[in-house]
Amino acid sequence: MPSVAAEEVDFGVLENWVGFQLRMAQSASFQAFARLSHQSGMRPGRFATLYLIGRNPGISQTALSRANGKDKSSLTPVLNDLVRRGFVHRARTRNDRRTYRLTLTPDGRKLLDQLNRCAQRHDRNLDRLIGRRDVPRFLEILRKIATEIA
C-alpha cells in the first residue's frame, strides 16, 4: 500500500479543486472502512448490497441494481457469491416466474449486523473529524452534489 506522503511534489491548484479533494477523501474513507470490515471477509460494495436487501426484503435484482446505480449484469456474480455463502436467499415469485425475491438468511442478518457495527464505528470516526456541528451541512452538500451535479 502506497504511503500518503508526497514529498516535495507541487499539487498546484489541484489542492483547491473540490473534484480532486472529493476523490482523495472518498478513497481514504473507503480504505478505512475496508480495513474495519476486513475481518468479515466483506468489502464496502457488498455492504450496501446486503443492507438494501435487509431493508427491502423481497426486492428484485433489477430494482436492487437500479437502487445503487449499477447494471443488473454487475449484480449476478455478487449475488451468486452471497447465495453460495449462505447470506442471501433467492426465491422465484409465483405470479411472475421471471423475477426473484431476495431476502437475507439468518447468517446474512448476522453478517449485516457485524458490518453495521463497522459502519457505525467508521462513521463515528468521520463525524469526529468533521466536527459534530458541521456534519449536517456537510451531508447536505454531499447529497446535493450526488443528485444535482450536471
Next chain:
Amino acid sequence: MPSVAAEEVDFGVLENWVGFQLRMAQSASFQAFARLSHQSGMRPGRFATLYLIGRNPGISQTALSRANGKDKSSLTPVLNDLVRRGFVHRARTRNDRRTYRLTLTPDGRKLLDQLNRCAQRHDRNLDRLIGRRDVPRFLEILRKIATEIA
C-alpha cells in the same frame, strides 16, 4: 406480489452516513467530469497524471505514483500509453540511471490545457452547488478526511 420499484427503495440510515454519501457524491462528480472531458479521449484519472507531470517537470515515476496514492506498477501501463500517444516524454537521468525524468511534450501541454478548461468548468459547477461561502470549509473537511482518517 410486485417487486419493489427503484423509486420506492428504502435507503434507511444509509442516507445519513457520511461514508455512503461521500461515495455517491464522488461517483456523480467523477461521471460529470468524465462527460466533460470525454472529447479529449481522457478519463479523470489521466488528468491528475498529466497535471502532476506538467506541474513537476522531471518528476520520477515513483514520486508520481506516491503523489496520487497508487503503486508504481499501476503507473507503468498508463505512462506507456501516454508516451505512445506522444503526450509525455520519458528520459533517463544522468546521475542516477535507474530513474526517468517525466515531462510533457507540446501535445501533452495542449491536452492538459484542454483538460484544465474542463476541470475549471466542472469545479465552477461544484462551487455553485456548494455555495461560495461554504467552499473553503467544505474543502478543509475533505482534506482532513483524506489525510487523517484512521
Next chain:
DNA sequence: TATTGTTATACTCTATAACTATA
C-alpha cells in the same frame, strides 16, 4: 543491500450484447 522501474499475474468493479425463459 536498497531502489527504480518492468513484467507477470490476478482480482474487483463495471459495462454491453446476446441469450433464455417467461410474460
Next chain:
DNA sequence: TATAGTTATAGAGTATAACAATA
C-alpha cells in the same frame, strides 16, 4: 414484443511478487 436474469466478454483500475539494472 417486452422484461428478468444469466452468460460471455472486455476494459479500466488496482495490487503483489519477482525480476533486471543500477546505486
